[in-house]
Amino acid sequence: MRTRKVASAEAQNGSSDGKPDRVVICGGGIIGASAAFYLSQLGVKSLILEKCAIACASSGKAGGFLALDWQDGQATGPLSRRSFELHAELAKSLGQNCGYRRVSTLALSVDSSGRAAAKQKKGLPEWLDGSISGAREMGNESTNAQVHPELLTKALIAAAQAEVRQATVQGVVLDGNKAVTGVKVDGGEEECDTIVIAMGPWTGQARAWLPGIPSISGQKAHSIVVEPSSPIGANCLFMNHRNKSGEHKDPELYARPDGTAYICGEGESVPVPDDPLSIVSTSAAAASLQEAGAAVSSLLADGKVIKQQACYLPLSPDGVPVIGKVPGATGAFIATGHSCWGILNGPATGEALAELIVQGRTRHVSLDAFDPARFSGRKFALR
């Protein structure tokens, strides 16, 4: 059996300067991919065990909007500032087009209810010719960007040269000192001395394996991808939309470099199903998003919906990501709960986790605010 290469008692507690012998990453979303990539930058190759397919869940269905400073003043502020920087670096260093570009972002008031005389605002990009009654800049090319989440997730794994296997992780094997010695997969066992649990909204399932893991939930959200009738500009839109029925909705629309428009925003309270591939959108949600697109631009009204999908935001009990060592087990790490900012915060999460695993401490971003141990002893940690 392979063991962790450790030189001291301190190293046994996870603050090692020795590299782990074998890292298994559970989950092939943006967080698992980022961990694999930054581990490889520190000379550690990993095995990714993914239940369905790489980026099959929210990391393949997200918008990919990135903002430098929108989380300033929150626990995630330094993480997202570092990650914004890393995204720009990755766009150059990965050598693959992952749809990264800088964008300008607008908040729009849109009214297609017919109950207000909505006039187009002067100074808006030409393609925004719909029922827009108000507009405000939220960010520009110096602070806002976008990336294609699925392409980035796959490119990170390719660059990491990580081994990928389709398998469902069903448990963790610990020795008598509560140190990780393997994971249980599809009826067998895979030896390792380090595991990273990055199973998005399914991470809560790992509480049955490691009690130090908090309960993680998921919030379903729908999205569509529209092919416009003519090219549209490089804008991201955050809308306050009064629709034909007079209801207020808050959809988001991201024009993509491949010429399509991604529109999301319809939330739904449905429990996370066990099978990621069974997550589908409803026609009502898709129609609502399509109406929002048509309301801002005739090019989208005349366009074609080419994708209709849904996925789950991973949520921690306090809304703050959970990143770090799992209390009560040596060699077990967790990274999840990134809610609506997992694509943005993925790279800095992976970088910090890799530093923690390999070097025993982080160099760029402190993980103190994300410490999984903060839930220990609280009542929601025991639910």
Ligand SMILES: Cc1cc2nc3c(=O)[nH]c(=O)nc-3n(C[C@H](O)[C@H](O)[C@H](O)COP(=O)(O)OP(=O)(O)OC[C@H]3O[C@@H](n4cnc5c(N)ncnc54)[C@H](O)[C@@H]3O)c2cc1C
């Ligand atoms: C509609 C929508 C739009 C979004 N837009 C943005 C955006 O514009 N910008 C942004 O920064 N973020 C955005 N997000 C958030 C972002 O998508 C998520 O925070 C992020 O994708 C979470 O990544 P993850 O790797 O933690 O989880 P996931 O992508 O859910 O990946 C988890 C993986 O674990 C696998 N898995 C589960 N159980 C097991 C098991 N037992 N064994 C092995 N594998 C397992 C699953 O199959 C899955 O592939 C959006 C989210 C949604 C829903």
